[in-house]
Amino acid sequence: MLGVARGKSRYRLYSSVAASKPIVAAAVLERLPLYPRPPHPTVASFRELSKKWKQIIGEVDILEQTLDDMKGRAAPAASDQAKVAPVQSTDRKSLQRLLDQRLYLIVRGNSPYKGQKEWHFPEKKYVDEMNLRKCAESALETFLGDLSDVYFAGKAPGGHLDCPDFQRFYYRSHFVASKEVAASKDYAWVSRDELGEYFDETQLELLKRMLPNF
Numbered sequence: 383m384l385g386v387a388r389g390k391s392r393y394r395l396y397s398s399v400a401a402s403k404p405i406v407a408a409a410v411l412e413r414l415p416l417y418p419r420p421p422h423p424t425v426a427s428f429r430e431l432s433k434k435w436k437q438i439i440g441e442v443d444i445l446e447q448t449l450d451d452m453k454g455r456a457a458p459a460a461s462d463q464a465k466v467a468p469v470q471s472t473d474r475k476s477l478q479r480l481l482d483q484r485l486y487l488i489v490r491g492n493s494p495y496k497g498q499k500e501w502h503f504p505e506k507k508y509v510d511e512m513n514l515r516k517c518a519e520s521a522l523e524t525f526l527g528d529l530s531d532v533y534f535a536g537k538a539p540g541g542h543l544d545c546p547d548f549q550r551f552y553y554r555s556h557f558v559a560s561k562e563v564a565a566s567k568d569y570a571w572v573s574r575d576e577l578g579e580y581f582d583e584t585q586l587e588l589l590k591r592m593l594p595n596f
Contacts, residue, residue: 406550407517408505410540410593411487411532413477413557413571417468474570477562483573484594487557488580489525490568501570501580505550514539518553525567531559541592543585552592 471478477485490501506521508514515537523529534555541552563569572579574593578586 403545404548405508405514405517406493406505406548407508407514407521407539408503408550408552409518409522410503410552410554411522411557412554412593413485413487415483416481416560418482474572475563477557477560477571479571480573485571485573486577486593487525487563488570488572488577490570503552507548513537514551515553518551518555522555525565525569526563531557531561533558541588543588552588554592 468481469478470481473479479485487504488501489504491499493500493502493505504518504521504525506517506524508517511517511520515534519529519534522532526532532555534553536554539551540554543550543552570580574590574595577589581589
């Protein structure tokens, strides 16, 4: 777990934290990429070179290679064009944007530890839930309405931030549906690179280490 020193007991850690500062559990909800990213030019060049080399040493049938080349030059059908170049939205409330990247749900509203509006992940102050992950689930359920399309990755937090007035524990989860989120609150689906537009440097540094860069 990022940001928390290892101890003999996780429960002992939680109890000691609870005794000193309030605890906030945040749900980091992620939409996985819907389309693969095009390969890096170096990777693409290597694949092409490898294919030509196999052709030279006789591992690729010449006729098969010729047919593949003809298919590549043929104009794709309308349905294939849609698959190759899907329509993407520029609306940050839409899941149909940046389809080859991971997106994360953030909301803007009163945080559970401050009286001012700001951008944050769905989160809740820990009071009497069974554990911190249940607290994070409750925060996300309040926003989404239900968690039938959400999968939480493990029971341990993926990150921890020690703030002056509270402790925040991050729990990663995945959105396993492509339907749009219907919510009255202000929210956005943003990429890892866009998080810097919404969070301060301290939190951003943790998120950059916690979230995958691919």
